[in-house]
Each structure stands twice: as structure tokens, then as C-alpha cells.
Amino acid sequence: MITDTETKRGYHHGNLKRALVLAGVEILEADGMALLSLRAIAARAGVSHAAPKNHFGCLRGLLTAIAAEGFRRHAAFMRAGLSAASGRKDRLNAAMQGYVRFAHEHKQLFMLMFSAQHCDFSDPDLNLAARASYDVLADISAGLDWDKANAPGGQRRTELMLWSFVHGFAQLSNSGLSGPLESGSMAEHLPFDIADIMPDFSYAPGPGPKTDEAR
Amino acid sequence: MITDTETKRGYHHGNLKRALVLAGVEILEADGMALLSLRAIAARAGVSHAAPKNHFGCLRGLLTAIAAEGFRRHAAFMRAGLSAASGRKDRLNAAMQGYVRFAHEHKQLFMLMFSAQHCDFSDPDLNLAARASYDVLADISAGLDWDKANAPGGQRRTELMLWSFVHGFAQLSNSGLSGPLESGSMAEHLPFDIADIMPDFSYAPGPGPKTDEAR
DNA sequence: CAAGCAAACTTTACATTGGCAATATATGTC
DNA sequence: GACATATATTGCCAATGTAAAGTTTGCTTG
Numbered sequence: 001m002i003t004d005t006e007t008k009r010g011y012h013h014g015n016l017k018r019a020l021v022l023a024g025v026e027i028l029e030a031d032g033m034a035l036l037s038l039r040a041i042a043a044r045a046g047v048s049h050a051a052p053k054n055h056f057g058c059l060r061g062l063l064t065a066i067a068a069e070g071f072r073r074h075a076a077f078m079r080a081g082l083s084a085a086s087g088r089k090d091r092l093n094a095a096m097q098g099y100v101r102f103a104h105e106h107k108q109l110f111m112l113m114f115s116a117q118h119c120d121f122s123d124p125d126l127n128l129a130a131r132a133s134y135d136v137l138a139d140i141s142a143g144l145d146w147d148k149a150n151a152p153g154g155q156r157r158t159e160l161m162l163w164s165f166v167h168g169f170a171q172l173s174n175s176g177l178s179g180p181l182e183s184g185s186m187a188e189h190l191p192f193d194i195a196d197i198m199p200d201f202s203y204a205p206g207p208g209p210k211t212d213e214a215r
Numbered sequence: 216m217i218t219d220t221e222t223k224r225g226y227h228h229g230n231l232k233r234a235l236v237l238a239g240v241e242i243l244e245a246d247g248m249a250l251l252s253l254r255a256i257a258a259r260a261g262v263s264h265a266a267p268k269n270h271f272g273c274l275r276g277l278l279t280a281i282a283a284e285g286f287r288r289h290a291a292f293m294r295a296g297l298s299a300a301s302g303r304k305d306r307l308n309a310a311m312q313g314y315v316r317f318a319h320e321h322k323q324l325f326m327l328m329f330s331a332q333h334c335d336f337s338d339p340d341l342n343l344a345a346r347a348s349y350d351v352l353a354d355i356s357a358g359l360d361w362d363k364a365n366a367p368g369g370q371r372r373t374e375l376m377l378w379s380f381v382h383g384f385a386q387l388s389n390s391g392l393s394g395p396l397e398s399g400s401m402a403e404h405l406p407f408d409i410a411d412i413m414p415d416f417s418y419a420p421g422p423g424p425k426t427d428e429a430r
Numbered sequence: 431c432a433a434g435c436a437a438a439c440t441t442t443a444c445a446t447t448g449g450c451a452a453t454a455t456a457t458g459t460c
Numbered sequence: 461g462a463c464a465t466a467t468a469t470t471g472c473c474a475a476t477g478t479a480a481a482g483t484t485t486g487c488t489t490g
Contacts, residue, residue: 013438013439016438016439033332034332037475037476037477038476038477038478039475039476039477047438047439047440048439048440048441049440049476049477050439050440050441050442050477050478050479051438051439051440053439053477053478053479054437054438054439055438058477058478059476059477059478111331111332114386114390114392115330115332116326116389116390116391117248117249117326117330121390121391121392122391127392130392134392160384160387161380161384163383163387164380164381164383164384164387165376165379165380165383166379166383167383167386167387168378168379168380168381168382168383168384168385168386169375169376169379169383170383171329171382171383171386172375172378172379172382174331175329175331175336176331176336176337177329177336177342177345177349228467228468231467231468252446252447252448253447253448253449254446254447254448262467262468262469263468263469263470264447264448264449264469265449265450265468265469265470266467266468266469268449268450268468269466269467269468270467273448273449274447274448274449
């Protein structure tokens with residue numbers, strides 16, 4: 001019987017599909033995107049460079065699978081930081097800080113995860129993983145009335161706003177373009193507390209009239 | 216005398232450096248990033264594949280120059296949309312909408328502009344161009360008191376917030392990851408009016424009390 | 431148990447790519 | 461006009477992704 005661990009017996013690998021994804025992540029974290037070639041991944045998994053074709057169609061398919069793994073770790077990362085927070089606002093902040101911290105601690109993987117050049121975003125598996133990651137933020141922001149207009153679809157817009165904001169910051173601070181703009185430590189975490197910049201947000205338990213309690 | 220236009224006389228090109236950048240942008244817009252090879256760019260400019268080395272060191276250098284050109288067009292794009300707007304709030308909205316619209320109408324170029332894999336963000340020229348683009352948003356947001364805490368460095372933080380927000384939205388809507396989340400038309404422009412989501416921001420001419428003109 | 435068969439992996443081959451070195455040609459300066 | 465320099469070309473190389481054909485393994489079926 002073949003275990004799920006890194007077993008490998010002779011000709012047949014056992015679980016090459018998983019091994020390739022893991023090898024890819026390792027190379028990504030160790031050497032960066034530039035050295036993440038199909039041949040390098042295959043070599044690290046101990047197979048020939050043509051082996052991946054059986055499990056993923058081409059390089060793009062393999063990179064897509066690696067990105068999906070990245071999204072799963074991304075979601076887990078946010079949830080882990082979340083468990084320490086108690087209040088609703090604290091939880092929201094923790095999730096967003098986790099988002100940025102993951103991007104910072106796994107620059108290359110994060111870069112791949114959002115690279116349309118390398119990944120196929122129409123892939124169901126990647127979509128599912130990305131969606132799960134998005135849902136972490138969405139769940140927390142449930143009931144958060146950030147959209148004062150309270151228009152139909154306001155919840156979705158609030159989620160998308162949160163995501164846009166935190167993702168843009170992560171991307172910019174990672175790119176180094178915001179580097180010359182700000183001093184170093186700022187890039188490692190969100191320099192904003194949601195409660196500071198958005199002092200008027202309020203949690204609305206029901207679809208009642210927008211309360212202006214926070215002013 | 217050699218003009219700045221697409222002149223080319225015999226062996227020496229005249230202004231190959233510029234021609235290569237333009238050729239790169241054209242290929243990018245027509246065929247996408249996947250076909251943007253050093254050889255393809257050189258061929259389109261009508262020179263051999265080794266010619267670019269004299270002007271840019273390697274492919275990375277050329278791509279960096281193309282990205283810089285992208286940032287200049289990006290800034291010009293925002294400024295163009297800006298001229299139609301009158302009020303301060305309208306101008307802020309116009310700039311942000313312009314940001315997103317440029318990203319949408321020039322997906323590939325926008326992608327390259329923020330790709331750390333292809334560009335050298337430490338390049339002075341690219342930095343200058345990116346900074347100029349950033350300054351469009353920064354100028355408009357001058358005096359915008361978004362940071363309620365009004366802490367020292369609040370202006371910088373406000374700028375960075377705006378940039379993060381609009382850039383994140385552009386990136387996500389371009390990636391198609393927000394596609395399954397929202398209906399199509401939403402991706403083409405910011406579904407938020409700054410005045411809607413931020414009804415309490417106020418322009419502070421001096422350090423006086425924040426006026427509530429925007430409601 | 432044997433034969434067949436499909437899946438998994440390897441080997442080989444090939445077109446394309448970016449970079450390097452050597453060479454050729456044009457431009458400018460004395 | 462001659463020499464130095466900038467500019468561009470040719471030829472070459474290692475590395476890459478993909479495709480096709482060949483080999484091994486494990487499962488199924490008679």
C-alpha cells in the first residue's frame with residue numbers, strides 16, 4: 001500500500017502529482033520564480049522532465065496547481081492569525097494583516113498566485129482555492145456596513161473593497177515601488193488600522209436603517 | 216539630420232532605443248506578454264536579435280524601459296481624464312477611474328509595469344516614471360484628510376491608501392479572479408464612488424476642523 | 431495464472447529563446 | 461584620410477517547453 005507521504009518506489013512514483021507541486025513550491029521559495037522551470041521541478045521530484053505532462057498538461061497547468069496550493073496556504077495563514085483575535089474588529093484586522101504578512105513572507109509564491117501570465121485562472125481547482133481564500137475576508141466582513149449608500153449588492157462591494165485595498169497594498173509593498181515612498185518597516189504590515197481609517201464603519205445585524213453610531 | 220519619427224537609414228538605425236521600446240509596446244498590445252521576446256521585438260524594429268544589447272544590457276533592461284514607457288502613458292492617461300473634471304472630488308474620482316480604465320484597456324502593459332519578474336524596479340528611469348504616475352494621485356489627494364487619526368505622516372498614508380485601493384482593484388479585476396464574484400461590467404470601472412464609500416472625507420485647507428461639505 | 435492493456439515514466443528529438451564572442455559597418459574627430 | 465568608437469550582424473551555445481516513440485509497471489479479465 002502506498003502512503004500519502006513522500007514515498008517513491010522504482011518506476012512509478014506513487015503520488016507524483018502532489019510531489020511536483022511541493023517541489024515547485026520549494027524551488028519557488030528557495031530560488032525564486034526565475035529558476036522555476038519544468039525541468040527543475042521534475043528534477044527535484046526525481047523524475048524526468050517529461051513526466052509532469054501526464055498529470056498536468058503543460059507547464060502552465062503545473063504552475064496553476066502550484067498557485068492553487070499557494071491559495072490554500074494563504075487561506076490557512078489568515079485563519080491561523082485569526083484564531084488569536086477575539087472581537088469582530090480585531091478579527092478583521094488580523095485577517096488583513098495576515099494577508100499582507102503572507103504576501104511578504106512568501107513573495108514569490110504570492111506573485112505566482114496572481115500572475116495571469118503563468119496561471120490559468122479559469123482552472124476550476126485554482127478558482128476554488130482562490131475563492132476559499134477570498135471567503136476568509138468575506139466571512140469576516142459579513143455585516144460590516146462599509147458602503148454608506150447601502151445599495152443592493154453592497155455586501156459584495158464591501159468585500160471587494162476590502163480585498164482590493166489589502167491586495168493592492170500587498171502587491172505594491174512587495175513590488176518595491178512603494179519602497180522609495182515609505183520607510184522600510186511599513187512594507188511588512190498594513191500601516192493602517194481599519195478602525196483608524198474607517199472609524200465610521202458599523203456592523204449591521206439586520207437590514208435596518210444605517211446607523212451612524214460611530215461618529 | 217535624423218528626425219524623431221520612425222526613420223531608419225541603412226546600417227545605423229537612427230533612434231533604435233526608442234524604436235525598440237515602441238515595438239515592444241506594440242507587440243505587447245497585439246500579441247500579449249507570451250510573445251514578447253527579445254527576438255520578436257528586434258525583428259519588429261527591423262534589426263537583428265543582438266542589436267538591443269547595445270542600448271539595453273539584456274532583455275530585462277529592455278522590458279524595464281517598456282514598463283517605464285507604460286508608466287508615462289499611465290500618468291498621461293489619468294491626467295487626460297482629469298482635465299474634464301472640475302471639482303476636487305470629481306478630480307479624485309476621475310483620476311482613480313482613469314487608473315482602472317488604463318489597466319483595463321492596456322492589460323498586458325499594465326501587467327508588465329508591475330511585474331517584478333520582468334522589470335528592474337531599482338532602475339532610475341523606471342522609478343522616475345512610476346513616481347510621476349504616483350504623483351498624479353498624490354497631488355489630487357493633497358489636503359484630503361482620509362486618516363481620521365491625523366497622525367504624523369498622515370498625508371503619505373492617505374496617498375498610499377488611495378494607491379493601494381485603486382491598484383488592488385485594477386489588479387484583481389484584470390486577473391479575472393474577481394470575475395466569478397461580480398458581473399462583467401463591474402470589472403471595467405471602479406464600482407465605487409469615492410464620495411459614496413467615503414462620505415466623511417474632507418479637504419482640509421489648513422489644520423482647521425474638518426468640514427463636512429461632501430455629504 | 432497468463433495475456434492483454436492502460437497508465438506512468440523515460441528517452442530522444444526539435445524548435446525557440448536569451449546571451450556571448452567575433453566580426454562587419456558606419457560615425458565622428460584629429 | 462586614418463584611427464577610435466559606437467552601432468549592428470552573424471554564428472554559436474546552453475537551456476527551455478513540447479511532442480513522439482519507447483519502456484516499465486500494475487491492474488483487469490479471460
